[in-house]
Amino acid sequence: MSNKPSEYRLSTQGLTKHYPGTIACQDIDLTIQPGEIHALLGENGAGKSTLVKMIYGVTAPTRGQIFWEGRPVVLRSPAMARELGIGMVFQDFALFESLRVVENVALALPKREPHRVLAKRIQTVSERYGLPIDPEKPVGSLSVGERQRVEIVRSLLQTPRLLIMDEPTSVLAPQAVERLFETLRQIAAEGCSVLYISHKLHEIRALCDRATVLRQGRVTGTCTPADETAGNLARMMIGQALPVVNRPPSKVADVALAVNTPRISSGDEHEVGLEALSFSVSRGEILGIAGISGNGQGELLRLLSGERLAPSADAIRINGEPVGQYGVAKRRERGMAYIPEDRRGQATVADLPLTDNATLTAINTQPITQYGLMRHAAIQAFTQRCIEIYQVVCSGSQAPARSLSGGNLQKFVVGRELLQMPQLLVCAQPTWGVDVGAAAFIRQKLLDLRSEQTAIVVISEEIEELFEISDRIAVIADGRLSPIRSVADSSYEQVGLWMSGLWDSEGALNA
Amino acid sequence: MDSGLIQEVVSATLLAGTPLIIAALGLLMNERAGVLNLGAEGMMSLGAVYGFIAALSFSSPVLGLAAGLMAGALVAGGFALLTITLQANQVASGLALAIFGVGLAGFVGKPYESQSLKAVGEWSIPLLVDIPWLGPIFFQQQPMVYLSWVLFGAVWWFLYRSRSGLLLRAVGEDPAAAHAIGRSVVGVRYLAVIFGGALCGLGGACLSIFYAPMWVEGLIAGRGWIALALVVFATWRPFRVLLGAYLFGGVLIAQLFLQGSGVKISVPSQLLSSLPYLATIIVLVLISRDSRRIRQHSPASLGRAFRADE
Numbered sequence: 119m120s121n122k123p124s125e126y127r128l129s130t131q132g133l134t135k136h137y138p139g140t141i142a143c144q145d146i147d148l149t150i151q152p153g154e155i156h157a158l159l160g161e162n163g164a165g166k167s168t169l170v171k172m173i174y175g176v177t178a179p180t181r182g183q184i185f186w187e188g189r190p191v192v193l194r195s196p197a198m199a200r201e202l203g204i205g206m207v208f209q210d211f212a213l214f215e216s217l218r219v220v221e222n223v224a225l226a227l228p229k230r231e232p233h234r235v236l237a238k239r240i241q242t243v244s245e246r247y248g249l250p251i252d253p254e255k256p257v258g259s260l261s262v263g264e265r266q267r268v269e270i271v272r273s274l275l276q277t278p279r280l281l282i283m284d285e286p287t288s289v290l291a292p293q294a295v296e297r298l299f300e301t302l303r304q305i306a307a308e309g310c311s312v313l314y315i316s317h318k319l320h321e322i323r324a325l326c327d328r329a330t331v332l333r334q335g336r337v338t339g340t341c342t343p344a345d346e347t348a349g350n351l352a353r354m355m356i357g358q359a360l361p362v363v364n365r366p367p368s369k370v371a372d373v374a375l376a377v378n379t380p381r382i383s384s385g386d387e388h389e390v391g392l393e394a395l396s397f398s399v400s401r402g403e404i405l406g407i408a409g410i411s412g413n414g415q416g417e418l419l420r421l422l423s424g425e426r427l428a429p430s431a432d433a434i435r436i437n438g439e440p441v442g443q444y445g446v447a448k449r450r451e452r453g454m455a456y457i458p459e460d461r462r463g464q465a466t467v468a469d470l471p472l473t474d475n476a477t478l479t480a481i482n483t484q485p486i487t488q489y490g491l492m493r494h495a496a497i498q499a500f501t502q503r504c505i506e507i508y509q510v511v512c513s514g515s516q517a518p519a520r521s522l523s524g525g526n527l528q529k530f531v532v533g534r535e536l537l538q539m540p541q542l543l544v545c546a547q548p549t550w551g552v553d554v555g556a557a558a559f560i561r562q563k564l565l566d567l568r569s570e571q572t573a574i575v576v577i578s579e580e581i582e583e584l585f586e587i588s589d590r591i592a593v594i595a596d597g598r599l600s601p602i603r604s605v606a607d608s609s610y611e612q613v614g615l616w617m618s619g620l621w622d623s624e625g626a627l628n629a
Numbered sequence: 630m631d632s633g634l635i636q637e638v639v640s641a642t643l644l645a646g647t648p649l650i651i652a653a654l655g656l657l658m659n660e661r662a663g664v665l666n667l668g669a670e671g672m673m674s675l676g677a678v679y680g681f682i683a684a685l686s687f688s689s690p691v692l693g694l695a696a697g698l699m700a701g702a703l704v705a706g707g708f709a710l711l712t713i714t715l716q717a718n719q720v721a722s723g724l725a726l727a728i729f730g731v732g733l734a735g736f737v738g739k740p741y742e743s744q745s746l747k748a749v750g751e752w753s754i755p756l757l758v759d760i761p762w763l764g765p766i767f768f769q770q771q772p773m774v775y776l777s778w779v780l781f782g783a784v785w786w787f788l789y790r791s792r793s794g795l796l797l798r799a800v801g802e803d804p805a806a807a808h809a810i811g812r813s814v815v816g817v818r819y820l821a822v823i824f825g826g827a828l829c830g831l832g833g834a835c836l837s838i839f840y841a842p843m844w845v846e847g848l849i850a851g852r853g854w855i856a857l858a859l860v861v862f863a864t865w866r867p868f869r870v871l872l873g874a875y876l877f878g879g880v881l882i883a884q885l886f887l888q889g890s891g892v893k894i895s896v897p898s899q900l901l902s903s904l905p906y907l908a909t910i911i912v913l914v915l916i917s918r919d920s921r922r923i924r925q926h927s928p929a930s931l932g933r934a935f936r937a938d939e
Contacts, residue, residue: 176809176937195937197811212806214799216925225799226810230792258925272810 127311133182142168144335155312157322160332161553175199205278207269209285215258282313292614361558371401374573376435390597404574406588414597422544423456424449450482455540459547465531468520476501483538508533525556546577595619646878648832650777653856653870655828662821663801663930667723670853671730673833676701678738680834681844693838701830709822716934735846746842773835785867801928804935862913864926881905
């Protein structure tokens with residue numbers, strides 16, 4: 119096979135990026151053909167985003183060369199990359215919320231255009247690719263899915279020849295994912311190359327023509343994903359077979375958490391409130407709550423954890439005791455543990471050592487204080503136990519929380535809560551941004567805790583994860599909780615449909 | 630109160646609010662780009678003293694205004710270098726600039742303190758001045774009042790009607806996103822900060838050339854700080870800045886009339902002198918309580934440094 123750069127839309131040779139103390143990318147060779155959908159597959163921290171940043175001109179490579187249609191290029195800024203015809207759809211969006219859609223698009227275009235003309239063009243393109251958007255709406259009022267459409271349409275208006283998509287499906291319901299894939303295939307058929315970044319194997323096998331797999335900053339293989347088994351891809355991605363989670367049958371005991379609240383409006387107008395809720399979770403079972411972020415999960419978590427008090431004491435009961443008017447500490451004293459969504463800001467204090475971070479929640483349940491004074495030996499022992507049992511990679515119990523990688527910090531947070539042997543665990547996004555190996559480990563630990571007769575509520579955006587560990591599953595959409603069904607009676611498709619809030623019509627059909 | 634006195638008070642109000650409008654419009658622009666420059670008091674002081682010296686030396690108010698504008702722009706350029714290129718903390722740098730500017734202005738202006746400029750006459754706008762009652766108030770004013778109206782119109786048009794203004798607002802809201810779509814955050818911010826400094830200098834020069842017209846140490850008397858507060862409480866909208874500045878001017882003039890009228894009042898004069906500041910802040914706080922509105926119009930990145938490579 120010849121490796122002449124001129125055959126490719128984009129290629130890189132020996133592209134390397136070193137940060138102080140770490141190698142983000144090492145000798146990356148990547149080739150993308152015209153009209154090809156090329157996957158960049160790898161775990162968090164494998165170097166995908168660094169590589170893309172170099173291609174999009176955000177970060178300068180330490181060494182190595184990028185070729186654009188055969189010519190060597192040096193990309194000093196995103197502006198230069200865009201001039202060449204490289205467009206990018208960002209995972210966390212590069213949109214201005216206070217501006218209207220048409221203004222957002224206008225800012226990204228090189229030439230001035232009257233708004234009316236531009237709005238027409240937006241409409242035309244959005245219809246052509248099946249991405250309906252209203253150009254006059256302010257971006258702040260759009261859902262995440264709509265925002266992504268704005269980003270895609272904005273890129274398409276510049277007729278890119280390479281479109282980079284960074285984890286585009288993390289914010290979409292399954293049906294929307296299917297529609298996005300159709301759009302991408304259409305774009306590719308028209309000759310635009312797509313660089314598709316993801317860690318989801320099934321998506322890549324369904325969509326992409328070729329894949330480049332990264333692990334620890336190096337290319338571990340290039341392949342045609344449709345010809346490979348998921349196991350082979352996983353081996354390239356994580357260096358071993360996909361870990362399997364062992365789930366014993368559940369032994370359900372009495373109710374540990376009972377929730378019965380009226381409608382609660384949200385304190386923040388950017389977040390939806392919660393409709394009336396009524397559900398319970400028993401000891402020894404896991405209740406999974408699926409949903410696309412921003413549909414009331416935040417409010418539900420605050421309500422369950424006690425960060426926000428319920429309207430009345432008996433709205434929330436832990437082991438039968440009304441705790442609705444109790445805050446987090448008092449609920450923790452009654453056997454609740456809580457793993458918030460944001461491990462850096464909420465679950466830990468970045469600058470404090472792990473021992474102090476362990477103390478912050480363990481102080482309610484563990485014998486680590488005496489006469490109001492801290493017992494350092496006991497704290498040290500608890501932290502050490504957490505680090506060992508949960509395989510936290512760190513420089514020791516005195517390491518500040520910020521020095522841990524995302525996956526290791528999450529393992530630490532999970533360990534800290536689980537070691538307190540809670541009777542009720544509320545947790546959000548337990549494996550968000552965590553690599554596959556650590557994610558499987560955490561899921562296994564949650565299942566082990568369930569075998570210890572703990573009641574567990576897991577709120578997650580990953581349907582696969584919920585199906586793997588939950589006993590019963592529900593969906594939260596627009597602040598409303600769907601009926602709860604046992605996992606055995608549910609399917610991905612049905613939960614995906616429910617994620618758009620459509621369970622009523624289905625019920626009507628069945629009735 | 631007879632109608633002549635009311636005319637006089639309103640007319641004086643417009644005049645008193647004008648330097649504040651000019652400075653606040655400048656600050657509004659540089660805050661809309663996401664840069665907080667607390668050095669307004671210093672920039673106004675320097676603009677006032679250099680404007681005064683130039684106007685005196687060349688016997689030309691126009692050259693005086695130009696000198697004031699340049700002085701403000703120059704120190705703002707230094708501030709931009711510190712905070713945008715060198716990523717220094719904006720609050721600390723701004724406070725330093727405020728103290729430095731006031732001190733330097735006092736030092737430079739010492740020899741000129743006893744001198745006075747010839748007052749600049751009022752300009753009548755033909756035809757408009759003949760409007761009964763209102764004409765003499767609004768259209769027989771010092772030129773700086775007209776200048777402030779032109780600036781107000783220009784800033785409004787720029788912010789809400791021009792593509793560059795859109796870019797300015799975008800940079801203030803999310804510099805990382807602006808960079809990602811290929812726009813120069815650093816360039817926009819430099820221009821905005823220098824524009825802000827230029828208008829602060831111009832506002833100061835208006836004070837020493839038209840309003841006073843003289844130079845004494847402490848001439849600015851906290852107007853730089855009021856201009857900063859005006860912008861925040863006006864939720865970064867030009868029209869509210871205009872209203873707030875005239876409110877300040879109105880209370881300032883009213884209490885001066887009161888003190889000069891000989892009416893016996895048992896309130897210390899210091900308390901009366903603080904009224905314009907108090908009234909402006911209170912009213913603006915009251916009208917800008919809507920948190921959603923504030924969020925919609927405030928530059929989200931205000932005061933935060935931006936680094937391209939992250």
